Amino acid sequence: MMKFALEEALKSGDDIPVGAVVVKDGEIVASAHNERELTNDVTAHAEIVAIRKAQQKLRNWRLAECELYVTLEPCPMCAWAILQSRIKTVYFGSYDRNYGALSEKLDLRTLNNSSTKVYGGIMEKECDKLLSDYFKKLRS
Amino acid sequence: MMKFALEEALKSGDDIPVGAVVVKDGEIVASAHNERELTNDVTAHAEIVAIRKAQQKLRNWRLAECELYVTLEPCPMCAWAILQSRIKTVYFGSYDRNYGALSEKLDLRTLNNSSTKVYGGIMEKECDKLLSDYFKKLRS
Numbered sequence: 123m124m125k126f127a128l129e130e131a132l133k134s135g136d137d138i139p140v141g142a143v144v145v146k147d148g149e150i151v152a153s154a155h156n157e158r159e160l161t162n163d164v165t166a167h168a169e170i171v172a173i174r175k176a177q178q179k180l181r182n183w184r185l186a187e188c189e190l191y192v193t194l195e196p197c198p199m200c201a202w203a204i205l206q207s208r209i210k211t212v213y214f215g216s217y218d219r220n221y222g223a224l225s226e227k228l229d230l231r232t233l234n235n236s237s238t239k240v241y242g243g244i245m246e247k248e249c250d251k252l253l254s255d256y257f258k259k260l261r262s
Numbered sequence: 263m264m265k266f267a268l269e270e271a272l273k274s275g276d277d278i279p280v281g282a283v284v285v286k287d288g289e290i291v292a293s294a295h296n297e298r299e300l301t302n303d304v305t306a307h308a309e310i311v312a313i314r315k316a317q318q319k320l321r322n323w324r325l326a327e328c329e330l331y332v333t334l335e336p337c338p339m340c341a342w343a344i345l346q347s348r349i350k351t352v353y354f355g356s357y358d359r360n361y362g363a364l365s366e367k368l369d370l371r372t373l374n375n376s377s378t379k380v381y382g383g384i385m386e387k388e389c390d391k392l393l394s395d396y397f398k399k400l401r402s
Contacts, residue, residue, distance in 0.1 A: 163314055164323040164347040170305055183304040198363070198370055199342035206339065207304040221373060223338070230338055233361060233368065 123150075123191040124215060124245045130155045130168065131193045131252055139252050142168035142192040144176040144185065144209075151188060152176040168192060169200035173207055185209045193249045195222035195242060201230045204238065211239045215249025263290075263331040264355060264385045270295045270308065271333045271392055279392050282308035282332040284316040284325065284349075291328060292316040308332060309340035313347055325349045333389045335362035335382060341370045344378065351379045355389025 123143055130141025130153045137156040144152045154171035158164055169192050177183050186208040193215040196204060201223035204212060212224060223230045224240045231238060263283055270281025270293045277296040284292045294311035298304060309332050317323050326348040333355040336344060341363035344352060352364060363370045364380045371378060 158323060162317050162321055162323045164317065165305065165310055165314060165343050174303055174305060177302050177304065181302055183298060183302045197342055197346075198338045198373070199346065200339075202337055202339035202342075202363075203305050206337075223342075228373065233338070 123189075124193070124213065124249075126150065126153060127168075127191045127193050127215070128245070128248060128252065131249075134168075135160060139256050140168040140192065140194045142172040142190060144172050145189045145191065146176075146180075146185075146187055151179055165199065167197065167200050169196055170203055173203055173209075177207070183207060189213065191244070193252065194218055196224055197221045198223040198228070198230060205230060205234060205236045209238060211241070213241050213244045215243070215245050216253060217242055217246075263329075264333070264353065264389075266290065266293060267308075267331045267333050267355070268385070268388060268392065274308075275300060279396050280308040280332065280334045282312040282330060284312050285329045285331065286316075286320075286325075286327055291319055305339065307337065307340050309336055310343055313343055313349075317347070323347060329353065331384075333392065334358055336364055337361045338363040338368070338370060345370060345374060345376045349378060351381070353381050353384045355383070355385050356393055357382055357386075 127141040127143045131139040134155045140156040152172045152175035157166045189211040191213045195214045195218040267281040267283045271279040274295045280296040292312045292315035296308045297306045329351040331353045335354045335358040
């Protein structure tokens with residue numbers, strides 16, 4: 123599933139490449155990529171777009187039976203949307219040492235005693251490379 | 263402007279009453295209320311909806327010349343959307359002692375050294391009453 127998320131990330135165009143996939147019972151319910159620049163929407167991170175799509179598809183804002191795969195550790199905005207939607211498990215690729223909100227530096231799960239499980243570093247090398255290639259290109 | 267936000271909050275229907283107004287040069291650019299239940303969208307907090315509207319209207323995700331008025335202290339999701347959009351000043355009414363993310367317990371501005379100014383407790387009594395009336399009705 124992280125491979126699908128990586129493929130989604132590649133669609134991000136001028137935006138920082140991040141891809142997300144919402145999965146239920148082993149099947150993809152929704153997938154999305156970062157489209158902040160494209161849509162002029164600061165909330166249009168891959169996770170938010172994927173969650174919104176999944177909610178509309180399932181006609182429910184509660185995604186307690188869903189898992190989320192995302193290539194980069196969620197920021198506080200996305201992390202809180204994830205926890206509020208009650209997604210049961212999050213798998214992320216790269217750690218975001220600056221603004222990540224689901225690991226050691228800041229783990230928003232402590233705020234609401236969330237039962238959401240989080241696994242970081244899934245296909246980390248591939249996810250890291252995607253980001254470093256993007257920033258290398260940006261600087262060149 | 264907080265009065266407008268309070269009027270918006272009253273439109274929240276079955277949702278927890280929260281209203282938000284985005285202001286630029288003293289004029290309202292966008293206003294919104296909480297519509298999570300109405301739209302089956304966990305991200306549809308008043309602040310997020312108002313920010314998305316303002317961005318579309320101004321055709322820019324950067325809202326550096328805007329102020330936000332909201333009846334309740336923003337949660338981590340909304341707070342990070344606000345900080346990412348670079349809104350210059352936030353005025354909120356009620357403090358959220360559990361999940362507020364722009365005051366003492368948790369202030370996400372520390373994460374990115376944000377220059378966004380925040381003033382809490384504006385028309386606090388009126389904002390508190392709106393929420394307590396809602397929860398009283400819910401329990402009755």
